Amino acid sequence: MAETAELRKTALNQTHRSHKAKMVDFGGWDMPVEYSGLIAEHMAVRTGVGVFDVSHMGDIQLRGPGSLAAVQKLLMNDASKLQIGQAHYSAMLYENGTFVDDVVLHKLSENDYLIVINAGTREKDVQWVRKQIGHMPGVHINDFSDYYTQLAIQGPKAAETLAKLTTTDLSTIKNYWFTWGQVCGIHNVMIARTGYTGEDGFEIYIPSDEPTSSRVWGEVLAAGAEFGIIPCGLGSRNTLRLESAMALYGHEISETINVLEAGLGRYAKIDPVANPDKGDFVGRDALVAVQEAGGAKRKLVGLEMLERGIGRDGYPVFTVGGERIGEVTSGSPGPFIKKNIAMAYVPVQYAGVDEVVAVEIRGQLVKAKVVPLPFYKKPKKVVAAPQG
Amino acid sequence: MGYPAEYKYTKEHEWISVDGTVGSVGITDYAQSSLGDIVFVELPKVGDALEAGKIFGSIESVKSVSDLYSPVSGSVTAVNETLDGAPETINADANTTWIMKLELTDPSAVNALLSAADYEAFISEETGH
Incomplete structure (x- = not known):
């Protein structure tokens, strides 16, 4: 492959390379795709714990007395509902209701918000934010992407692992909430109960200098050793999020797919009665128009292959009669559920559960069935019955 | 793991080991490592006549799918059916895990x-090292 522009590196790049991770170009970043093997990493996160370097993610902070108004205009979810220390899923939309990017919005304090954005869209996102809200009064926009090393510690043993490294009582942090605490001796680390794997887990935001980053990485691995922790790459991050049916920018969501098609309408607060404090936001009019016209014409569905074959990203989807109706957005074997699965866009009349369609796999039509999403749901915590 | 000196190799990352007029064909350690966890091998049928450089099957990992190319011409005399149940054997030992045997033309x-x-x-040229 020809060398193109210099790839960007996280502070842990040398750590990954010295531990023989397999590296790939991911959206212009030199990132580990796998360490010991994709399936082993996937299984570690489902059954124990794994750690990912996700420092390529971007971080935009909006501060000032006008920041809530700016966030409300910029993003589709209703930020007025967030309490300090709470986060939620949201997105930046184009005027036509398609995606600039999906994000996680954190309310750090009154008049202080942190938007975590995707790596591949970082420059575009920052420009978009400045263009849309840069002129609004009382809001200060900062791109802090390079200031954080972000580690995702994920899996049913993530809390027990991180608990050994922090003085914070992690049981007080609910899903999609965060706090600040001491981690590996570093004060005021943001500790968020968030992730992209469908498991319980945490994302921690530490200073991005190399010695600190590699030290914390090593301490997380040491703390998780008794639970079989392994370092994980973007390969397993992808299969984990696919089993959990979480959208990936450029696949399930993009500048050609609108929120309602993507099945993410519950995060787009377009109803003024249900969300009196939300008001207008970029892309709202288009979504209202789609809804008034009877809703999305195509829909994101889950497919389970009925015959031998793996429907991969970009493969066309047909009716069993051979009429082309859509395309796979992401497809792979599901290492934990042990089924070949895919997500795909199809017209609504083919989107019902149990509908049988066909995916063209290397020239052959292979049958698949529409199944409910997500493919995998983490088991509910079993509370031990009281003794006696 | 290395590349046995007694084997021959293709730019499509297959190896062939010849014993008399029969050649055993597998994929190289570099190929298995690039693919990652292998989940399926599509085998040819015994009796298939293969031409050098033509596709005889495919190999799928979690991440990707690749065609398999016959290094030389010949007819298939055996296929490694254990790969149906245990395709990951190739990840464990690519050098000794043959996929098919050919009677060489x-x-x-x-x-x-x-x-x-x-x-x-x-x-090393391809990976730029």
């Missing part, structure tokens, strides 16, 4: 393939 044709040293030079 012209045993001397293997001489035109890459030596282990040539192949190693080829992949």
Whole structure:
């Protein structure tokens, strides 16, 4: 492959390379795709714990007395509902209701918000934010992407692992909430109960200098050793999020797919009665128009292959009669559920559960069935019955 | 794991080991490592007549799918059916896990393939190291 522009590196790049991770170009970043093997990493996160370097993610902070108004205009979810220390899923939309990017919005304090954005869209996102809200009064926009090393510690043993490294009582942090605490001796680390794997887990935001980053990485691995922790790459991050049916920018969501098609309408607060404090936001009019016209014409569905074959990203989807109706957005074997699965866009009349369609796999039509999403749901915590 | 000197190699990352007029064909350690966890091998059928450089099957990992190319011409005399249940054997030992055996049309044709040293030079060029 020809060398193109210099790839960007996280502070842990040398750590990954010295531990023989397999590296790939991911959206212009030199990132580990796998360490010991994709399936082993996937299984570690489902059954124990794994750690990912996700420092390529971007971080935009909006501060000032006008920041809530700016966030409300910029993003589709209703930020007025967030309490300090709470986060939620949201997105930046184009005027036509398609995606600039999906994000996680954190309310750090009154008049202080942190938007975590995707790596591949970082420059575009920052420009978009400045263009849309840069002129609004009382809001200060900062791109802090390079200031954080972000580690995702994920899996049913993530809390027990991180608990050994922090003085914070992690049981007080609910899903999609965060706090600040001491981690590996570093004060005021943001500790968020968030992730992209469908498991319980945490994302921690530490200073991005190399010695600190590699030290914390090593301490997380040491703390998780008794639970079989392994370092994980973007390969397993992808299969984990696919089993959990979480959208990936450029696949399930993009500048050609609108929120309602993507099945993410519950995060787009377009109803003024249900969300009196939300008001207008970029892309709202288009979504209202789609809804008034009877809703999305195509829909994101889950497919389970009925015959031998793996429907991969970009493969066309047909009716069993051979009429082309859509395309796979992401497809792979599901290492934990042990089924070949895919997500795909199809017209609504083919989107019902149990509908049988066909995916063209290397020239052959292979049958698949529409199944409910997500493919995998983490088991509910079993509370031990009281003794006696 | 390395590349046995007695094997011959292709730029499509197959190896062939010849014993008399029969050649065993597998994929290289570099290929298995690039693919990652292998989940399926599509095998040819015994009796298939294969032409050098033509597709005889495919190999799928979690991440990707690749065609398999016959290094030389010949007819298939055996396929490794254990790969149906345990395709990951190739990840564990690519050098000794053959995929199919061929009765070679012209045993001397293997001489035109890459030596282990040539192949190693080829992949180091390809990976830019």
